[in-house]
Amino acid sequence: xxxxxxxxxxxxxxxxxxxxxxxxxxxxxxxxxxxxxxxxxxxxxxxxxxxxxxxxxxxxxxxxxxxxxxxxxxxxxxxxxxxxxxxxxxxxxxxxxxxxxxxxxxxxxxxxxxxxxxxxxxxxxxxxxxxxxxxxxxxxxxxxxxxxxxxxxxxxxxxxxxxxxxxxxxxxxxxxxxxxxxxxxxxxxxxxxxxxxxxxxxxxxxxxxxxxxxxxxxxxxxxxxxxxxxxxxxxxxxxxxxxxxxxxxxxxxxxxxxxxxxxxxxxxxxxxxxxxxxxxxxxxxxxxxxxxxxxxxxxxx
Amino acid sequence: xxxxxxxxxxxxxxxxxxxxxxxxxxxxxxxxxxxxxxxxxxxxxxxxxxxxxxxxxxxxxxxxxxxxxxxxxxxxxxxxxxxxxxxxxxxxxxxxxxxxxxxxxxxxxxxxxxxxxxxxxxxxxxxxxxxxxxxxxxxxxxxxxxxxxxxxxxxxxxxxxxxxxxxxx
Numbered sequence: 483x484x485x486x487x488x489x490x491x492x493x494x495x496x497x498x499x500x501x502x503x504x505x506x507x508x509x510x511x512x513x514x515x516x517x518x519x520x521x522x523x524x525x526x527x528x529x530x531x532x533x534x535x536x537x538x539x540x541x542x543x544x545x546x547x548x549x550x551x552x553x554x555x556x557x558x559x560x561x562x563x564x565x566x567x568x569x570x571x572x573x574x575x576x577x578x579x580x581x582x583x584x585x586x587x588x589x590x591x592x593x594x595x596x597x598x599x600x601x602x603x604x605x606x607x608x609x610x611x612x613x614x615x616x617x618x619x620x621x622x623x624x625x626x627x628x629x630x631x632x633x634x635x636x637x638x639x640x641x642x643x644x645x646x647x648x649x650x651x652x653x654x655x656x657x658x659x660x661x662x663x664x665x666x667x668x669x670x671x672x673x674x675x676x677x678x679x680x681x682x683x684x685x686x687x688x689x690x691x692x693x694x695x696x697x698x699x700x701x702x703x704x705x706x707x708x709x710x711x712x713x714x715x716x717x718x719x720x721x722x723x724x725x726x727x728x729x730x731x732x733x734x735x736x737x738x739x740x741x742x743x744x745x746x747x748x749x750x751x752x753x754x755x756x757x758x759x760x761x762x763x764x765x766x767x768x769x770x771x772x773x774x775x776x777x778x779x780x781x782x783x
Numbered sequence: 784x785x786x787x788x789x790x791x792x793x794x795x796x797x798x799x800x801x802x803x804x805x806x807x808x809x810x811x812x813x814x815x816x817x818x819x820x821x822x823x824x825x826x827x828x829x830x831x832x833x834x835x836x837x838x839x840x841x842x843x844x845x846x847x848x849x850x851x852x853x854x855x856x857x858x859x860x861x862x863x864x865x866x867x868x869x870x871x872x873x874x875x876x877x878x879x880x881x882x883x884x885x886x887x888x889x890x891x892x893x894x895x896x897x898x899x900x901x902x903x904x905x906x907x908x909x910x911x912x913x914x915x916x917x918x919x920x921x922x923x924x925x926x927x928x929x930x931x932x933x934x935x936x937x938x939x940x941x942x943x944x945x946x947x948x949x950x951x952x
Contacts, residue, residue, distance in 0.1 A: 499867045550869065558862050558870045558900040559835035561907060 486514045486608060492576040493519060493606045496555040498547045501527045504540030512536070517637075521548060522601040530603075548584075548599035555580045555604075560595075565692070566668065568593050577607035577673025577681050607670060609681050610639075613775070614646040618657045620779040621764050627651065627660060627710060628763035629735040631756060633747060638768045639775050640738040641714050645671050645681060647736055648712050652684025662687045663708030663733070665698030671714055696724035703731055712736040719752055729761040743767060744780075757782060790951040794944035801940015805933035810883040812929050815922040817848035818892070819915055821855065826911040829904045836870070836900045837862040850881050871896035891917040 490513040494505040497519065504527060505519060518530035521543045528535040555574050556563045566572040570593075571581045584599035621630050630647075634640045648671070649655075652662045664687055666672050672679035672689040679689055688706045690698045695713050702708055711733045716722060717740070729735055739756070741747045744765065748754055756762060765780040821843050828834045834842070837859055844856035854877055861873045874896030878889050891914060898910040 502867070550867065553870060553900070554867055556900070557835050557837055559833075559837075560901055561829060561904045562833050562835045564833075564903050 484514065489576060489578070489606050489608055490514070490516055493574075493578040493604045496551055496574055496578075496580060496604060497521075497527070498550040498554070501538070501540055501543070501547060504538040505529065507539065517606060519604040519606075520601070521551065521603075523548065523599075543601075545599065548582075548602055551580070551602055552582065552599065564595065567595050570596065571668065573669035573673065574604075575673070575675050575680065577670050579605045579607065579668065579670055581605065607673065607681070608642065610642050610646060611649065611682060612646065613639075613777075614643060614650045615655060617766065617777050617779050618647065618650045618655070621647075622657060623763070625658060627657075627734040629729060629761055630737075630764040630766060631762040632736075632738040632766045632768070633741045633743070634738075634768035635742055636740060640740075640768065641670055643766070643768065643777065644712060644714055644736060644738050645683065648687060648710075649682050649684040651710060651736075652686040654686075659686055660709040660734075661707070662710040662712055662736075663699075663702035663706050664689045664712045665693065665695050665702060666691045666714065667693060667695050667698060668714070671712070694720075696720040699724045699728045703728055703733065708733050710734045710736060714738050715740070716753065716756070722752060722756060725756070726759060726761060729759075735761065737762075787952065790948040793951060794948040797944030797947060798937075798941045801936045801938070801943070804936040804940070805929070807883065808925070808929040808933050808936075811885065811888070812922065812925045813848070814850050814881070814883040815888060815918055815925055817851040818854075819918045819922060821847040821851035822911050822915045822918070826908045826915070829911070830908045833904050850883060854878070854881060870900050874899070888918070888921055891921060 487510065494502050497505060501521070508529065512529065515531050516529045517532060520528045520530055520535060523543050523545055526537045526540055526542055528537045552560070555572055560567065563572045567582070570583070571579055573579050581603045582596050582599055583601045584596040586593045587595050587597050621628055632640050632644055648662050648664060651657060651660050653659065662684065664671055664683060666689055669691050671681070672683050672691065673681045674689055674691045683689060688702065688708065690702055693701060699711055699713060702711060711728050713721070713725070716725065716737050725735055725737060739747065739753050741750065741753070744757060747757060757765070763782050765782055767778045767780070769776050769778065824846060825839060825843060828839050828842070840855045840859035840862060844852050844859060847855065857877050858873060861868065862870070875893060878892045881889065895910065895914055898907055
């Protein structure tokens with residue numbers, strides 16, 4: 483079975499049986515192109531392609547289906563994914579991300595969990611080995627890897643590019659090999675399952691999963707002596723603070739952030755300081771969609 | 784000669800029945816003790832390690848005594864199977880199929896099906912502690928029954944067998 487089809491089957495495995503049957507009945511070509519599975523109560527489940535959504539044959543989604551999806555996605559262990567769940571998502575085997583919507587149960591000013599689930603999306607994770615090879619060399623200057631920020635809107639392929647950059651640098655494919663420490667809070671980069679990364683990150687990579695990014699970066703610095711630190715989706719002020727601290731410790735940084743271009747970045751309060759800080763020396767932007775993506779590396783002064 | 788042999792076999796059968804009934808009482812005590820010990824380990828794992836349920840069931844199936852061992856091994860099989868059943872349904876089925884337990888014992892265990900894997904570690908641990916207390920109370924009663932009724936069953940079996948043998952002779 484092709485890797486993309488396997489990824490689809492893996493992602494669909496968290497659907498309740500009758501919805502899973504509907505997904506399994508999709509033609510192979512659709513399974514290969516599918517990007518997400520969507521469940522909304524009262525409507526049939528749908529599969530998302532780059533051009534839009536296609537409803538699946540099958541019954542409308544019931545709240546019971548979403549409860550069962552949560553049970554299957556958490557491997558019958560909500561307690562083990564409570565931290566992720568409080569942020570509205572959880573990562574399943576294979577690195578696929580299950581996003582959930584419902585009523586937030588709050589305690590002490592923070593969302594503790596979600597109840598009365600109303601919709602869910604299963605985003606199919608895919609590996610694209612080799613996509614970073616062309617640009618990896620541009621990230622080096624005088625033989626040293628420069629700290630790099632990957633900037634693109636949601637769904638543009640930031641995580642895929644970061645994952646392959648980590649793998650390329652760690653394996654030393656066309657560039658000098660380096661030790662990479664990865665703070666993988668949501669488990670999307672390495673998708674570790676019982677300690678074994680399910681997605682390729684390279685032989686010189688140390689993967690810390692499930693830990694908040696800011697804390698994870700510091701733990702990696704103290705414990706694993708990394709030459710490169712990688713983190714996906716910088717969203718909170720404490721992530722930015724941790725990056726600024728880690729950047730001063732001699733390790734190069736690889737990070738992704740949501741945004742269309744550097745003007746977008748400058749408008750966001752959280753990320754505004756990232757580029758002017760001088761911490762990042764390269765900015766990668768992603769253009770295109772579906773299977774046709776192009777990467778542009780900008781040298782930051 | 785055949786008459787004597789028949790009477791002897793009847794006496795033996797009655798004594799065996801008495802012993803079997805007494806053994807069933809002992810088996811219940813052992814089963815409750817094994818389940819109580821397993822739940823204690825489960826409580827620790829959920830409190831300190833937040834172990835995912837399939838992995839926890841696997842660990843418990845290795846570290847516990849029968850019939851808890853079989854319960855957790857089958858539970859793990861079901862959780863990792865392809866049928867996507869709700870945990871509460873799996874648990875209810877497996878608990879009611881446990882040998883050696885009475886209906887009250889099963890009733891004490893059933894609420895865990897609604898709790899395990901659905902709440903945070905502390906919530907599950909407190910539910911497990913409640914079930915353990917119920918099992919301990921049932922275990923005390925079962926031990927008393929085993930001491931008191933076990934002797935009675937053995938004695939009645941042996942005496943009844945002897946009485947029938949005398950009648951037949």
